[in-house]
Structure formats: structure tokens, C-alpha cells
Amino acid sequence: MEHNIQPYRSVLYMPGSRPRALEKARNLPADALILDLEDAVAPAEKERARDLVAEAVESGGYGLRRLLIRVNGLDTRWGEADIARAAKAGPHAILVPKVEQPEDVHRVVELMKAAGAPEQTRIWAMMETPRAMLNAGVVATAHPLLEGFVIGTNDLVKDLGAAHVPDRAPLLTSLSLCLLAARAAGLVCVDGVHNAFQDREGLRAACLQGRDMGMDGKSLIHPDQIAITNEVFAPSPGDLELASAQVEAFEEAEARGEGVAVLNGRIVENLHVVSARRLLARAAAIAAMSEPAA
Template sequence: MTHARPRRSALYMPAANARAIEKARELACDVVILDLEDAVAPDAKETARAQAVEAVRAGGFGAREVVIRVNGLDTPWGRDDLAAAAAAGPDAVLAPKVSGPEDIAAYRAALGGDAELWIMIETCRALFRLDALGAAAAGAGVTAWVIGTNDLAKEMRCRLDAERTPLLGPLSLAVAAARAHGIVVLDGVFNGLEDDAGLERQCDQGAAFGFDGKTLIHPRQIEAANRAFTPAGDEVAWARTIVQAFDSPENAAKGVLRVEGRMVERLHLDEARRLIAVADAIAARG
């Protein structure tokens, strides 16, 4: 069950910074994204690529997923990044600025093999092709979308605060499209490194929208993201009650049940099981 794997916190780490990579092995994030793109200056691209490959091969990240974000195919580094990532074998490769199925096909062809592909949704064109991007995902091994709110806001020329009012429509549509096609979807970053209250509000907002987790730019943001995207104890308890009710032999043929004074349908059962699986996976990490 792909969606049962916790992705509450996905931390970008500049792959040009060897100390940052080493530190990532001890952080409480669920995903480490070794970044070759935005966080790396042009003259450090090759160093970052080599260090990302070395880090993946060395391992030591425990239960954390390790993802390499490559440069775009329209840059001088993109193809070499993809070749190096394919050889290294991270958990996934993250492709930037994907605007349509043709971009997915190009990255898949350049990456080769069957490595998991994650894509950035961060252009205006992508917003009007979300369903097509979702439909193209299964055949290309795309398992997750990452929303690039900074690039999207820049292209839209909108102004963002913690509430992100100009992006509420796009964010909601992105989650709906991802769910329609069974794709994991991660929220964009929060830029205020010292605005703890704003970070908490935005993490809660992302969780309320239905995102699976949030991308982060600093280790100090991990705790807030993990807290917001960890299923609440009462939610997990209710999910277990739903599963137990439908698992009872006398309810095997029933589509609707009355459970503790509430009407529950079988459509709630799959989500209850997913929630329990996520909670159990988080608990297993200690």
C-alpha cells in the first residue's frame, strides 16, 4: 500500500553540502531529498551529483526514503543527473517543472529502467493538465507529486503569506487530481525559517487539504510537519472501530453500518485501513 508509507516530512538537503547529507541520516524526517537543482549553484552541480550518488550508495538513512531531485532536461546537467541517479538507485528520482505527459515521457525515457519517478507540479501549464498528468503516471512509474509553490507563485506573480490564499484553488485541485489517480502528493515549502506560528498554520492547512506530507527547507521545520501529518489518536481509534465493525461476520454482506451512533459506509473502510497502516508505520519508527 503505497499511501501507507509515512511521508509527513520531506526535507530538501543541498547535495553539494556533505555535512548536511551526513546530518540527514540522523534527522526525524520521513524523506530526504538530495537536491541537485535549486539549492545548488551552477559551479557546484557536478560536485553535488557525485556526493548524492555516493550518499545513496553508502546508505545509512534507516527507514527514511532517499530521493534525488535532478536538474531539468532543458539544462546542461539534466541528462547526466538522470544517468547518475539511475545508476545509484535511490528510492525515487524527482523531476522538476513537469507541465504535461510529454515531459513525463521524456524523463522516463532519459531515466530508463523502472525506478520510481516523482514529479514537481510548479507551472501554470501543469495546473490545467493535472488530470492528464495523473493519467500518464501509472504507465511511467510516477508515484508522487510534489507541489512547487515558490515557482508556481513566481510564475503566477501572486503574493503568498502563510495562508496562501491565491493558491487555495490550485492546491485543492492538485490534491483531488492526485487522489483520482492514486498518487501521493506532498505540499510545498514554507519559507519563513523563524516564523514558527506561520509554519504550524501552514502544516495544519496542508493536512486539512489532504496532502500526505510537506516538503521542508530546514531541519527545524521537521517537528511541526510530523506533528501535523501524524494521524490523531482519536482518528486512529475511530478507524480501528470502523474496521472491527466491518470485520465482524454478521456484517460481512452489509454496505452501511450504525457504529456508536454514526452511519458508516464501506467507502470509509479503505481510508480507515490506510490511516491505521500509516499510524502503525509511524509507531514502528519509534
Template sequence: MDSNLRPRRSALYLPASNAKAIAKARTLPCDVVILDLEDAVAPEMKEAAREAAVAAVNEGGFGHREVAIRTNGLDTDWGAADLAAIATANVDAVLVPKVNGPDDVTAYEGALCAAPPKVQLWTMIETCASVANLPAIAAMAGPTRLSLWIMGTNDLAKEMRAQLTPCRTPFLPFLSMSVAAARANGIAILDGVCNEFRDLPTFEAEARQGLMFGFDGKSLIHPAQIEPCNTVFSPSETELAWARAVIEAFALPENAGKGAIKVEGKMAELLHLEQAQRLVAVAERIAAS
């Protein structure tokens, strides 16, 4: 599957130390499962969680879902061992925290040298240094296995000493800059978590804000957030109807070679055709999964 078209609407974090949660994840309708060794695991449980995560991905059973493991940082007591263990596991991606610049990407790439080529490197964008180095970090997608970013708005708020409110005003420039840098380098990008897992209207509003910014999907902290997240980040029937109308109109013989045509009373250009084709392709992959 083309990675740029792969549905990544919902990415659910789960503590790798929670066997019941991992078993349940195999039945949930999320697109991505992230087994967390970092924030969700106490220091005394780190090694056991690492073993559980590797065992879980090697056991499989996650179906269409991509499975990633979030490691501890290389600057911690557990990071190097995490990466060494995961490099030979049956995992789709390794998610690494606290990437501040391109040198960090290089270090993680080196730590994954034993991993098969199919194993992707995903990084968190969650530090003040990272948002100051977005273009340089994104450019590392060329020479490395870097393929996806996840916004870490909680950690970013902590570093900035900013208030993380539902409108996310302090972070809006960074969200748009991150999407632009990712798109310029062919990197997929997911929005950060919403802490209000009991308040689904607030969650949905934040998810729609992420969609407006251009994110591919959103990272989640609770299974209850999956369904509204998938709904927000799936093409609507209205969008699909318009997209198919644009594709069909440009395919007509009388429109061959034209850069702009009228479709259902609206102007459509070739850029709209490209957007329409992508929308339909994503919808077909969602349906197939």
C-alpha cells in the same frame, strides 16, 4: 511496503553539496530525504553536487527514510548528466522540476530507461502550464514510473506574479485540483514548502491547511520543521480510537453484510470502514519506522 500507505509526512530538502547536512539527515526523523541538485546548488557546484549525491545514496545509512535526488531540468546544461548518473545509483526516486505536460514525463521516463524498476519518478507541480495540464500529467502514472507529485508553490508564485502569504489564497484552487488529480490516478502528493522556518506556529498552520486539503505530507526546508510536520500528518489518538471502533463494529457478526451501522452514536458507512482501515494501517507503519 505498499507505496500508497508508506508514511511521507515530512520530506526534507538538502543541498547535495553540503556533506554535513547529508550526514545529519541520516539521524533526523523525517520520512523522506531529498538531495537537491537544482535550486539549492550554484552553477559552479553542479557537477560536484551530483557526484556527492550519488556517493551519498550509494553509501546508504538512511534507514527507513526514502531518498530522492532532485535533478536539474533536461532543458539545462546539467539535466541529462544528472539523470544518467542517478539512473544507476542506489536511490528510491528521482524528483524532476518544471514538468509542464505529459511529454515532459515521457522525456524523463526515457532518460531513466537504465534505472531499475524500483526507482520511482517524482515530479514537481510548479508551473502555470502544469496546473493547466494536471489530469494529463497524472494519467502518465499508468504507462510510466511516475508515482508522486510535490507542489512547488514558490516557483508557481513567481510565474503567476502572485503573493505567497500564509493563507495561500491565490493557490487554493490549484492545491485542491492537484490533490484530486493525483488521487484519481493513484499518485501520492506532498504539499509545498513553507518559507517561515523560524516561525513554527505559521508553519504548523500551513501544514494543517495541507492536511485539510488531503496531502500525504509536506516538503520542508529546515530540520526544525520536521517534528511539527510529523505531528500534523500523523493520525491522532482520537482519530485512531474512532477508526478502531469502526473496524471492530463492522467485524461483529450481527453487522455482517450491512452498508451502514451506528458506532458510538454516530452513523458509519462502508466508506468510513475503508478510511478507518487505511488510517490504522498508516499508523502501524509510522510506529514500525
């Protein structure tokens, strides 16, 4: 499934050291799961978590959810072993923290190939430092295996010396730089977390802001955040009705030998139909996410 169709509305972090959490994740309605070996795992549990996460991926049962394994950084004593084991497990992607330059991606590619990673396993980059923001364009085009960005807003706020404020004004430049780079390179771009997981209205506002900017979805720290995020980032019934009408009107115009259609007093050209068909395909993919896990 093309990644511009594959839903990434809700991308939930799950601690890799907790078997019950890994099991519970099989039935959560998140579009994607980040099985975390980094921040969510204490140093004493790193090696055990590595095996737990790899075995969870290998055993399957997650349905159409996309599975990403977030490894520890290559500047840690766990990073290379994490990548080797994750590559053998064959998740949809390996998520690499603190990516700042193309060389960071190239090194991961080398390690994945050495470990025999399957062809379908991609690389995602955590974009979470000022240098990453400034280098987003060259990182996005570093290698064909790179498929997406996850923006690490907590680390970014820390490094900027900024503040967490409701409108996220201190982050807007960084979010836009990453999004521009991702779109130019055809990558997925997932917004950062909303820390106050019980703040439903704050989460909704952040989701609406990210959606309106053009983000594909939002990374989450708690299952209770999934419902709002899925709702906000899904096409609305009105969007789908308009998309269907645009496709129908354009196809009827084509059948008459005309290059454009008119719908409700507005011109419908091929570019509108391309977007409409993509939206309808994405809605179908979202509907398929509710299928029972295989």
C-alpha cells in the same frame, strides 16, 4: 509498501553539495528526503554534488526514509547526466523540476531506462508553473512510473505575479488542481514549502490547511520544521481510537452475517472500514520510521 500507506508527512530538501548535510540526514526524523542537485547547488558545484548524492544513496544508512534525488531540468547542461547517474544509484524516486506536460515525463522514462534504472525507482514531478497546474490531470496519468507530485509554490507565486500571504488564498486554486489530479490517478501529493522556517505558528497553520485539504505532507527547507509537520500530518490518538472501534464493530457485524455495523449511533459501512484500516496501517508505518537506520 503502498504509497498511500507510506508516510510522507515531512519531505525535507537537503543540499547535495554538502557532505555533512547528507550525513546528518541519516538521523533526521523526516519521512522523506529530497537530495537536491538543482536550486540548492551552485553551478560550479553541480557535477561534484551529483557524485556526492549518488554515493550517499548507494551507501545507504537512511533507514525507512524515502530518498528522492531532485535533478536539474532537461533544458540545462546537467539534466541528462543527473538522471543517468541518479538512475544508477537507485533512489526511491527521481524528482524532475518544471514538469508541464506528459512528454516531460516520457523523456525522463527514456533516459532512466537507457541508464539501467532499477525497477523500484519511480518518478516524481515538481508542479510549479501555471501550465503545470492546467495540465495536472494529463501529467498525473502520463506513465505508470510516476508516483507523486511536489508542488513548487515559490516558483508558482513568482509566475502568477501573486503574493505570499498567510492564508495562501492566491494558491488555493492551483493546490486544488494538483491534488485533484493526484487523487484521481492514485499519486502522492506533497504541499509546498513554508519559507519562514523560524515561524512556528505560521508553519503550523500552513500544515493544518494542507492536511485539511488532503495533502499527504509538506516539503520543508529546514530540519527545525520537521517536528511540527510530523505532528500535524500524523493521525491523532482520537482518530486511531475511532478507526480501531470501527474495524472491531464491523468485524463483529460481519460475524453475525450483517453488512453494516452501528457505532455510537452511527452507521459503519465497508467504505468506513477501508479508510479505518488504511489509517491504522499508516500509523504503524509512522511508528516504524523511528527504527534505527540499517
